[in-house]
Amino acid sequence: MINVTIDGKAVEVEEGTTILQAAEKVGVKIPTLCYIKELDPEASCRMCMVEIEGMPKLVTACSFPCADGNVIYTKSDRVIEARRGVLDLMLSNHPQKCFSCVKNGECKFQDLCYEYGIKETTLPGEMIEKPIDDTNPFFTFNPNLCILCHRCVNTCQKITGRGAIGTSQRGFRSVISTPFGTDWYDSNCESCGNCVQACPTGALVMKRREHYRPWEVKKVLTTCPHCATGCRYYLVVKDNKIVDVEAAEGASNRGLVCVKGRSGSFDFVHSGDRVKYPLIKNKETGKFERATWDEALDLVASKFMEIKKKYGSNALAGFACSRSPNEDIYMMQKLVRCCFGTNNVDNCARVCHSASVAGLAMTLGSGAMTNTIYDITHDVDVIMLVGSNPEEAHPVVGMQIRQAVQKGTKLIVVDPRDIDLAKHADIHLKLRPGTNVAFANGIMNVIISEGLVDKKFVEERTEGYEKLAEICKDYTPEKVAEICHLNADDIRKAALMYAKAEKAPIIYCLGVTEHSTGTEGVMSMSNIAMMVGKLGKEGCGVNPLRGQNNVQGACDMGALPTDFPGYQKIKTEGVVEKFEKAWNTQLSHEVGMTATEVFPAAIEGKVKGLYIYGEDPIVTDPDTHHVIKALTSLDFFVMNELFITETAQYADVILPGVSYAEKEGTFSNTERRVQRVRKAVELEGEMRLDTDIFIDLMNRMGYPQPHLTSAEIMDEIASLTPSFTGISHARLDALDEEEIKKSIQWPCPEKDHPGTPIMHVGKFTRGLGWFYPAEYIPSQEQPDDDYPIILMTGRILYHYTTRAMTGRTPGLMQIAGHSFIEMNTKDAEKLGVKNGDKVKVSSRRGEIQSTARVSDKVSPGESWMPFHFPDGNANWLTNAALDKYARIPEYKVCAIKIEKA
Structure with a gap:
């Protein structure tokens, strides 16, 4: 430590601290223009010049380190004159049109000229x-x-x-x-x-x-x-x-x-096509007609109760919205359980990350990201990125990974496409779609054969290692290279790079989960990390990047057919009784149907009534024909929505809710961080808080639910959910007031608990971590002579899911407004297709038209499409084959043929 004096204020700082940093510590403000706190100083603007007693020249405070005994002046006549000179020089090449400039009143250069009295250049x-x-x-x-x-x-x-x-x-x-x-x-x-x-x-x-x-x-x-x-x-x-x-x-x-x-986060809020009044479909004309809230709610309550009385509770189901706040989701699942009398409740994690919830819960005891975003993108040695394209699907995470690579972090990309991050990767394993388990077993084969297993960690903290190790013997790099279409030496290099690194997180996304073996794929990621002891540590872990803004929260809040809030299992002794006592009603003890099981049950006539809150499965779910058939098979179908979406068009009643910008609540992000959502505007119309809609329906259906604010609902959640005990709106608001960067990650078991940034420190949630013995099983639909090309699906940077929000921003539609399909150059040549040509794409389930993008981004025999666009939605083609554990569909692999249109 060294001691300096700045403008008469003594301060002790670490050696190497810059003058600017030391000044901030004692509240002395030094002006800057080029300085960016997160970066090494550029010192080009010279506005931060200061005087050090005994030194002939002024120095830049942002870059000059303090020395012991320095006496520093930040406002001496010499300093002031130098700063005036800097501003004078800048103004000499700067038009003085401040009055008409849109930054007038919020321009740092203007503020400094005013502060230093520079009205015009000399x-x-x-x-x-x-x-x-x-x-x-x-x-x-x-x-x-x-x-x-x-x-x-x-x-x-x-x-x-x-x-x-x-x-x-x-x-x-x-x-x-x-x-x-x-x-x-x-x-x-x-x-x-x-x-x-x-x-x-x-x-x-x-x-x-x-x-x-x-x-x-x-x-x-x-x-x-x-x-x-x-x-x-x-x-x-x-x-x-x-x-x-x-x-x-x-x-x-x-x-x-x-x-x-x-x-792309606010145009939709004010969009002219918002549903502003309750709508009831006229059965004769097929058109929606405006209704009063009493008419709509009375109809919904009576129809659902009529179905329950006639066919039983399990003839009803409800889906929660993963883009809505935790408090809304909690009340939605409570409505289904307390009023419908069933556990047939789910959310869209079912079709994206339910494999993460199920897989990590089985192997580690908690189905969530183990570390923080900052922890796995800063000061790490190696990042293993598997089936994830964060630059497009999670762009700010992608930015932080690019930062890490610039600073020397090694990057292993495991992805069937040449995503942009692959250009910066040390190793790109461009594996065949659907072969994640084989890849993981090949990595572990090398780890075992090279003697890199963390034996102490395995012996003390895990179980099932011997069985998995026996399986991995067969997955030599050569065998795995043949299955995955990879180079055996690259598999070896990737395994050694990851295993030998001190800090090396695994980051994965839907490329791992959206398979008929998605849960095994997730557990295989867990297997790799456990084998080398990279769990419960900084800069390590198994880290799924969840899809929608609150898909983690939707699972946390119990919008699952197997779990009450906080992953309290229906089949665990005493759990149902706990919620029966708290909610003062009888509840079903049977595990419910998943969303992907509800649709075939509707076609079979087993499910008669469905309530969907804010989801659009006609666009997002696989095999669109199948979804439409299910919805038209229902006796009664209700939606809470902002817009008349493709799915809402099939509803009997549409209840208009409000957007995130019109309500209070919380979202839980991918790293389990619970953060506040706040009301910013109140729009004209009869839209209502979704929680109020649910509460009114609950009362109409015979359950006496008091009206609660969002903060009061969170208090109820905290009282019943051990991982949320210490979380409240008041506490989150206080943290925001104190410092925006502060927030709470569950589990937060006490009211003064700081939250848990890193999971499984010292002990896994389930006790011992479990090595799941995964064997490679091919995807359920393979290419053949009729459908010779594999289709993968995913997201692009400029849109989100159904475009219900982003599609209402003209600029985003200008940049990316139409469907396309990525084809390999060799496949295109065989078919006579050129870049930009219109093509017909078909599978065993349907056909669409799209525009060809021809390159080597995908391998021969493979293709890729986004699902955002109505002029060519890939989900008319995708396969509804389901994972045996999580019942997640196989979006990432289906067989198609492409023809020139």
């Missing part, structure tokens, strides 16, 4: 007018207002890791530019807007800034409604309308957001 010269680039749908770049602080460049290159912009030319002609000076729209920019938020002037501005000024708005801190990264941001509200988004310093996003979060 160095007038020839200003070179540079062309404005407004080709990006969301923001404009005006180089004439740029002060070359490089905050945008450093943000793009070193924080988001995209590298879409740099500095070109020299002197007064220097300009921030895309590679080769292409238009911003045609560059590799992701439109995330993080560079815009970093800009201290009006050089980079969101186009929507034209419609408001900073003094006209309020900011509401909330959580993003898209993927499960759980990014924190502020909704910027003017006159009861959301006009912008600003990233906040959340624990999972660290001040970053993606294009969907910044630009």
Whole structure:
């Protein structure tokens, strides 16, 4: 430690601390323009110059380290004059049009000129007018207002890791530019807007800034409604309308957001096609007609109770919405259990990550991500990324992985496609779709044969090792290479790289889970980590990136046919009785049907009534014909929705709820982090809080449910769910007030418990970790002469699931508005298909048309499609074959044929 004095204030700091950091410690403010806290200082703007007693020259506080005994002055006459000179130079090449600039009142350069009394430059010269680039749908770049602080460049290159912009030319002609000076729209920019938020002037501005000024708005801190990264941001509200988004310093996003979060998270809230009144379908005309709330709720309650009386409780089912808050989901599953009298309740995790819930629960005792996003993307030696494309599906996690790779972390990508991260990988195992278990067993074969098993960890903390080790003997790298279409040496290199690293997390996503052997795939990830003792430690673990914003919370809240809230099993002695006592009613003791079992049961006539809250299975579930047949087989079908979606069109009643921006609550992100959602606007219409809709229905169906606020519902959750005991709205609000980065990860078993960042420290939740003896089983549908190509499905950066939200943002539709199918070059040549051609794609279940994207991104005999687009939804083709444990569909492998249209 060393001692320095800054403006008369003594401070003790660690050796190596910069003057700027030391000044912050004692509350001395030093102005900066180019400085970004997370990065090594650039020291290019020179605004932070300070004077050190005894030194002839001024130094930059952001980069200059303190020395013991330094006496530092940050506001001496010499310092003030130097800063004035810096601002004068910048202003000499900066148009003084502050009044008309959209950043007026929120421009750091303007603020500093005002503070230091610089009204005009003393160095007038020839200003070179540079062309404005407004080709990006969301923001404009005006180089004439740029002060070359490089905050945008450093943000793009070193924080988001995209590298879409740099500095070109020299002197007064220097300009921030895309590679080769292409238009911003045609560059590799992701439109995330993080560079815009970093800009201290009006050089980079969101186009929507034209419609408001900073003094006209309020900011509401909330959580993003898209993927499960759980990014924190502020909704910027003017006159009861959301006009912008600003990233906040959340624990999972660290001040970053993606294009969907910044630009695709509020247009849908104010969309003109919102359902604003209860609708009842006229059976004669087939059209929806406006109804009163009493008419709609009376009809729904009476019809469901009529079905229950006539056919029994198990003839009813309900699906919860994984994009809605925890409190909504809790009340939905309570309605199904207390009023329908059945455990036929589920959520969309069933078709994406139920394999993670089931698999990790069986092997480790808890079906959730073991570590934090920050922990597995910062200061780690190796990342093994399996069946995950986070740059598109979880973009802010992808940004943090790119950061890690830039800083020296080694990357192993295990994916059938050449995803962008594969370009930066040390090893890319481009395996055949559906062969994850064989790959994992091959990795463990090498670990065992090379003597890299953590024997102490295995002996003290696990069981079942011997049986798995015996199985793995047969999975030599050569055999696995043949199954997976890989190089045996690459398998060896990947195994050694992962096993020998001190800190090496496994990160996986739907490429592991969405298979008929998805649960075995998940347990195989767990097997690998346990074998080398990489669980319960920093920078390690098994980490599923959950899909939707609250799909983790939907499972946590008991929207599962097997579990009550907090994964309290129906079949565990005393659990049902516990909830019967708390809810003061009799409950079913039978495990319910999963969502993927409800649809065939509806076709068979076993399920007669269905209540879906905010899901769109016609778009998201496999074999669309099958889903439509199930919905049309029902006697009565109700939806809570914001829009008349493709699924809602088949409903008998639509009950209009409200969006995340119109309610209070919490989301649980992929790392088990429980974060607040806050009401920002209140719209015209008769839409109601979804929790109030459920409560009114419960009372109409004979269950006396008191009306509760969202905070009161969370208190009830905490009273019944051991992992949530210490969580409340009041506590989360207090943490946000104190520091936005602070939040709580369950399990949080006491009211003063800090939460649990890393699971399974010292002991697994189930006691001993279990090595599941997984054998490779091929996917249920293989290519043949009639359907010779494997189809995989997934997400793209610019849209989320059904596009119900992102599809209502014009800029996103401009960038990506149509279906496509990725084909291999050799397959395209055989079929006479060229890039951009229209093609007909068919499977045993249906056919669609799409546009060919021809490249070597996928291997010969393989193809890939997104499922977002109605002009070619891949789920008309996909196979509803189910995993034996989690009943998850096999989205990632089905057989198709492609023909030129």
